Amino acid sequence: MKEKLLEINNVYKTFKISKKQQKILNIPTANVVAVNDVSVVIYKGEVFCLLGTNGAGKTTMLRMIASLIKPDKGKINIKENSEKDVKNIGFLTTELKLDGFFTPNYLFDFFGKLYHIDSNELLQRKKILFEILEIDKFAEVKLKNLSTGMKQKVSIAVSLVHNPDIIIFDEPTNGLDIVTTREVIKFIKMLKEEGKSIILSTHIFDVVNKLADRVGVMVEGKMIYCEAYEEFTRGTNTEEKFFKLYYGAKGVNKNELG
Ligand SMILES: Nc1ncnc2c1ncn2[C@@H]1O[C@H](COP(=O)(O)OP(=O)(O)OP(=O)(O)O)[C@@H](O)[C@H]1O
Numbered sequence: 001m002k003e004k005l006l007e008i009n010n011v012y013k014t015f016k017i018s019k020k021q022q023k024i025l026n027i028p029t030a031n032v033v034a035v036n037d038v039s040v041v042i043y044k045g046e047v048f049c050l051l052g053t054n055g056a057g058k059t060t061m062l063r064m065i066a067s068l069i070k071p072d073k074g075k076i077n078i079k080e081n082s083e084k085d086v087k088n089i090g091f092l093t094t095e096l097k098l099d100g101f102f103t104p105n106y107l108f109d110f111f112g113k114l115y116h117i118d119s120n121e122l123l124q125r126k127k128i129l130f131e132i133l134e135i136d137k138f139a140e141v142k143l144k145n146l147s148t149g150m151k152q153k154v155s156i157a158v159s160l161v162h163n164p165d166i167i168i169f170d171e172p173t174n175g176l177d178i179v180t181t182r183e184v185i186k187f188i189k190m191l192k193e194e195g196k197s198i199i200l201s202t203h204i205f206d207v208v209n210k211l212a213d214r215v216g217v218m219v220e221g222k223m224i225y226c227e228a229y230e231e232f233t234r235g236t237n238t239e240e241k242f243f244k245l246y247y248g249a250k251g252v253n254k255n256e257l258g
Helices: 019-025 058-065 104-114 119-132 148-159 178-193 205-211 238-250
Strands: 004-016 031-043 047-052 073-078 089-092 166-170 197-202 214-219 222-228
Touching (some): 004 058, 031 058, 031 073, 058 166, 058 197, 089 148, 104 119, 119 148, 178 197, 197 205, 222 238
Parallel strands (some): 047 197
Antiparallel strands (some): 004 031, 214 222
16 A cells, blocks of 8 residues: 655645736736646655646646645645654755855755754765765866756755655756766666655656656646556557647647647
């Protein structure tokens, strides 16, 4: 029997936008519905992949799970000791813009101190993460002089400074080359083997194929599908199944697509 980690019940999130933004986006209302009545259960120790196109609502969903923003309606229950909740979550987001002036070494220590991690433990943690992610050779190089892949790996290390059990990765392989993508995927697999629970968003089919235990598909704020990876790909493959679900939800006839 799988143990529940998170229970998300009928969650909604709407953003208000300015008249100017409304004009730019060419939408008739000042309210953007980012997440629309999503209910889902996420289990301990699994890699849950949120798959969807730009603007589907993935980041908003992840930010609500990480308690960074509140849903307008609905509930997100974490089945953990509530005092530990926030500290127990590691969140990697493209919005985490690490200052280019600082070195990986400095940033890791800075975030470690924010979490009140004991200095010996912090040193140990840094040694392990920097070694696995191969940051160690670049530990004293300013971020602005590092490659995109290395910056992403530093962001990953920083998001895991406090050794959280629940790890949320928003588009972890976005903009990375094939080698770094492979390394990051391998690293996420290792975290899973350590027993961590991982929730990640992506629009890259290969990431789903390599990592997903379960797949949730989001289209226009709705979670239109949520099943085990084996079920998702039964008799088909990730790409085909995604487009079938996507165009089905959009009400587009496949024959119209050419
Ligand atoms: N702070 C905000 N203010 C206004 N609108 C927002 C805000 N955050 C998100 N949105 C809108 O909500 C919708 C969902 O956005 P979200 O970033 O959650 O999607 P996403 O699936 O993560 O897409 P992407 O892959 O592009 O990041 C989009 O229409 C987006 O423009």
